[in-house]
Amino acid sequence: AKEAYLPENFTPVKQKPSKELKPMLGAVTLGLILFIAAVVAWCYYTVSLRKAERLKTELMDLRADGFVIRNQHGEVVFRLAFRSGSLDLESCSKEGEILSCTRSGRGPLNFFIQTVKPKDTVMCYRVRWEELAAGPAVEHTMFWEDAHWYGGSEMSTQHWPIRLAGYQEPVPYVTSDVYSFRDSFGGILERYWLSSKAAAIKINDSSHLRQLRHKYGISSFKFDAGETSYLPKQFSTFRPLSDPSIWSRRYTEMAIPFYELAEVRVGYQSQNISCFFRIIDRDSVWGYELGLKSLIPTVLTISMLGYPFISADMIGGNFFPNKTDGAVEIPDRELYVRWLELSAFMPSMQFSIPPWLYDKEVVEIAQKFTELHESLVAPLLLELAGEVTDTGDPIIRPIWWISPRDEATHRIDSQFLIGDTLMVAPVLEMGKQERDVYLPAGKWRSYKGELFEKTPVLLTDYPVDLDEVAYFLWVS
Incomplete structure (x- = not known):
């Protein structure tokens, strides 16, 4: 072993740092300072962002209860209110063009709004609201002025594959x-x-749609939409349209190969298309403003315009929104029954709201009038359908059709004829089990077997129970 001894007065000499290391140490120190400053700034921004009552990105303001989008002039062009729940803004953060949130008042969710600029003059926002818990529905209320909304909601309640007896297994x-x-x-x-x-x-x-129908066992197609309002303000088509309404006509012409069971909801000079034409949506109310009382005048108008095969829309009116007083989820029971009875005398019956959502009596009434439609109404409709192309006469006719000189018949909008031999007078008033019925000249037999020969006559307060419709057959 070797040992080294140093004198007591020996002082070690400090080695001075190289001049080349000084700039490097300064850069490292400056970098650490900038990094710490960036972290502090980001934390401050995040805290202030979460504490804010609204979050702003580009021309959009996000709040807990919805968001608004403004144009370059500051005017609101789109507004959406969250009906599913309120966002927890403390869970929101922004990264690049995406503003995302992870919680609402009901629990965790996946929500984001992405700003997209396809052009300098166009601003788009991609919106996604995804509930992470099973069960709750996603509902929003929207208003837009000079803005456009694309897409819609999706709900998943059953996993693929879905197998139905007699049908080919579908593709997702x-x-x-x-x-x-x-x-x-x-x-x-x-x-x-x-x-x-x-x-x-x-x-x-x-x-072709026929190939799709054959391959997947599809009964037919419902050609929804097609109104000219679906065209943007400035549009260009492959073939120029002298009148935007031609767009609707071309749309309905797609249904011609499926005339035997197809449905459309728009028409413009389309009387040559033998499809079911559905009237505009009705609301679950009794009155004339898109309610039950508006059905007969609307059907008569469309019939006189040359559209014989009419779908009177869903029985009971629109499920959403429900405007019936006292109803929570489904239309009023009495309203539904009276609507069902009227629909039984139309060319088609549409059960979007099934009768078993009510009670046993409603189910029995639905069965009764479905059978009546099959046994009494349908054979007459088929007979008249064969005459339409020869005469052009409507299938559903106003009362004055068989008595044009009787002024009283021109004022009736709550009765109608199927052909010339079957007259229908449904109850259209809430709480009523009677109604006035006008019988024009002729011999008529009621559904109860009563014979009326002294006509024309007004039957006042003619009794009609809840499970009945007053109808009369012309006796030759």
């Missing part, structure tokens, strides 16, 4: 970017730009 419906899987869906997919990164389905000429 396309809901997002499936361009990379287009071979799985055949030739029906063609991607195109729609102001965002979303995907849409376009039916190519190579995939």
